[in-house]
Amino acid sequence: MEDFKVINNYLMIRLPDEIDHHKSVDISSKADRYIMSGRVENVVFDFERTSFMDSSGIGIILGRYKKVSCFGGKVYAVNADSRIRRILLMSGLENMVEIMDAKKAYGEVEK
Amino acid sequence: MIEVAEKREIGTITNEVRVEFGAVSENESFARMAVAAFITPLNPTLEELADVKTAVSEAVTNAIIHGYENRGDRNDKILMDCVLRGDVLEIEISDRGVGIEDVSAAMQPLYTSKPELERSGMGFAFMEAFTDNLEVRSEPGCGTNVRMCKKIGMSPWIGSEE
Ligand SMILES: Nc1ncnc2c1ncn2[C@@H]1O[C@H](COP(=O)(O)OP(=O)(O)OP(=O)(O)O)[C@@H](O)[C@H]1O
Ligand SMILES: [Mg+2]
Numbered sequence: 581m582e583d584f585k586v587i588n589n590y591l592m593i594r595l596p597d598e599i600d601h602h603k604s605v606d607i608s609s610k611a612d613r614y615i616m617s618g619r620v621e622n623v624v625f626d627f628e629r630t631s632f633m634d635s636s637g638i639g640i641i642l643g644r645y646k647k648v649s650c651f652g653g654k655v656y657a658v659n660a661d662s663r664i665r666r667i668l669l670m671s672g673l674e675n676m677v678e679i680m681d682a683k684k685a686y687g688e689v690e691k
Numbered sequence: 692m693i694e695v696a697e698k699r700e701i702g703t704i705t706n707e708v709r710v711e712f713g714a715v716s717e718n719e720s721f722a723r724m725a726v727a728a729f730i731t732p733l734n735p736t737l738e739e740l741a742d743v744k745t746a747v748s749e750a751v752t753n754a755i756i757h758g759y760e761n762r763g764d765r766n767d768k769i770l771m772d773c774v775l776r777g778d779v780l781e782i783e784i785s786d787r788g789v790g791i792e793d794v795s796a797a798m799q800p801l802y803t804s805k806p807e808l809e810r811s812g813m814g815f816a817f818m819e820a821f822t823d824n825l826e827v828r829s830e831p832g833c834g835t836n837v838r839m840c841k842k843i844g845m846s847p848w849i850g851s852e853e
Contacts, residue, residue, distance in 0.1 A: 600723075601752045602716035608809060632723075632741070634748040635817055639809035663741055670820065671813050672801075 582607050584614060590689045591620040595630045595637075604636040611644055621653040624685055625677075628659040637664075638671045645676045658682040706775040713765025714755045714786065722751045722771055722784075729773050730780055733843045742821035743780065743841060747771075749814040750784040750837045756805065758788025758835055780843050785836040791829035798827060 582603075585592045591614045596603055614620050623644050627633075645655045655677045657668060665679060680688075708729055712718045723744040730743065751769060759767040772783040791797045797804075798819075803812035819825045822839040829835040 598720060600716075600719045600748055601756065602719050604809075605716075632744060632748075634745050634752065635811055635813040636752065638811040638813055642811055643809040663738075667745075667817070670816065671811060 582610075584610060586614060586619055587689050588691070589619065589621040591615065591623045592626060592689070593623065594626045594628065595633075597629055598632040599630060599637040599640070600632070600634055601636040604640050608640050608643055611640075612647065615644065615647050621648065621651065622655070623648055623653070624656045624658060624689065626658050626682070627661065627664050628682070630659075630661075630664065633664055633667060635671070638667070638673065641668075641673060641677060642671075649676070654678065656680050656685055658685045702776055704774055704776055708773050710771045710773075711768050712771070714759040714767035714769050714788075715763050715765050716752075716755060718769070719748055719751050719755070722769075723748050725771070726773060726782060730775075730843050733775070733778055733780075735843045739841070739843055743782075743843075746818045746821045746839055746841075747782060747784070749818050750782075750839070753814055753837075754784060754786035754788065754835065756808065756810070758786035758790075760789060761808070778843050779840060781838065781840050783836060783838045785834060787834040790831040790833050790835055791827070792831050794827050794829050 582596045583594045591611065593607070593611060611623065625641060641655065648655065657677050657679045659682050660668065660679055668674070668677060668679065710725055712721060726743055726747050727740055754769045755761065767788070770785045774781040796802060798815040800816040801812040803810040818837070818839060822841045824840040826838040827835065
């Protein structure tokens with residue numbers, strides 16, 4: 581299962597082992613509840629536990645990016661392995677999502 | 692003397708499975724696992740396994756979301772045929788859904804007919820990138836057939852048998 585946590589104005593989403601269409605609908609709608617609550621400005625996707633992602637994952641990230649970026653928010657990806665990075669880059673997400681070292685990202689969030 | 696450990700006639704089918712399943716999203720992971728299990732005897736690398744799982748996931752998801760318009764009705768069927776010819780895997784995924792009007796337009800990266808469902812238009816691009824060959828045949832009103840081929844595993848070392 582994925583889990584959600586708000587630290588300062590960052591929504592941290594720990595993604596599940598496999599991200600596909602079946603899982604994505606739920607993740608997006610839960611994330612949007614936090615975003616709509618107005619408590620979060622930025623979103624951090626944590627891929628630590630993720631071993632599989634298809635284009636549905638791109639949809640989750642792009643969809644959240646569209647929602648937070650119009651209020652100046654940012655989207656980060658942490659703990660993405662080489663395959664997930666490749667999928668993000670192939671989809672042209674490098675200008676929307678900052679791929680970050682987990683330590684650096686969590687340091688930033690907890691400031 | 693050097694001997695080739697295994698010699699197979701190219702094109703001979705060495706194994707095959709056919710699975711039919713309902714077009715519901717739960718079956719996306721089932722389809723990935725079924726194909727992964729099918730190719731396990733070929734000793735695929737982790738990368739090859741991930742490539743095949745991604746390609747299958749994309750084709751099956753498309754059949755569910757686009758072919759059968761996300762109805763989630765298990766009476767809508769998806770057919771998955773897997774064939775091995777030596778170390779070459781062929782996968783065919785077919786639906787009897789709405790079909791595609793213009794296949795080459797649909798295959799363009801970033802093209803999607805369902806942006807409201809947060810689709811990104813990368814499915815065909817991933818199928819193409821992660822397999823050796825991709826063929827899409829479709830007839831509006833009849834359905835869609837996606838055929839992919841991929842060579843699995845490294846060729847065996849000559850004379851490396853214990
Ligand atoms: N089995 C199918 N039946 C009907 N239409 C299809 C089928 N597969 C693909 N299409 C059409 O081709 C388009 C492109 O497919 P593709 O998988 O590349 O992108 P997508 O599914 O829209 O987005 P993504 O795969 O990134 O979530 C789809 O938007 C749809 O219009
Ligand atoms: Mg798709």
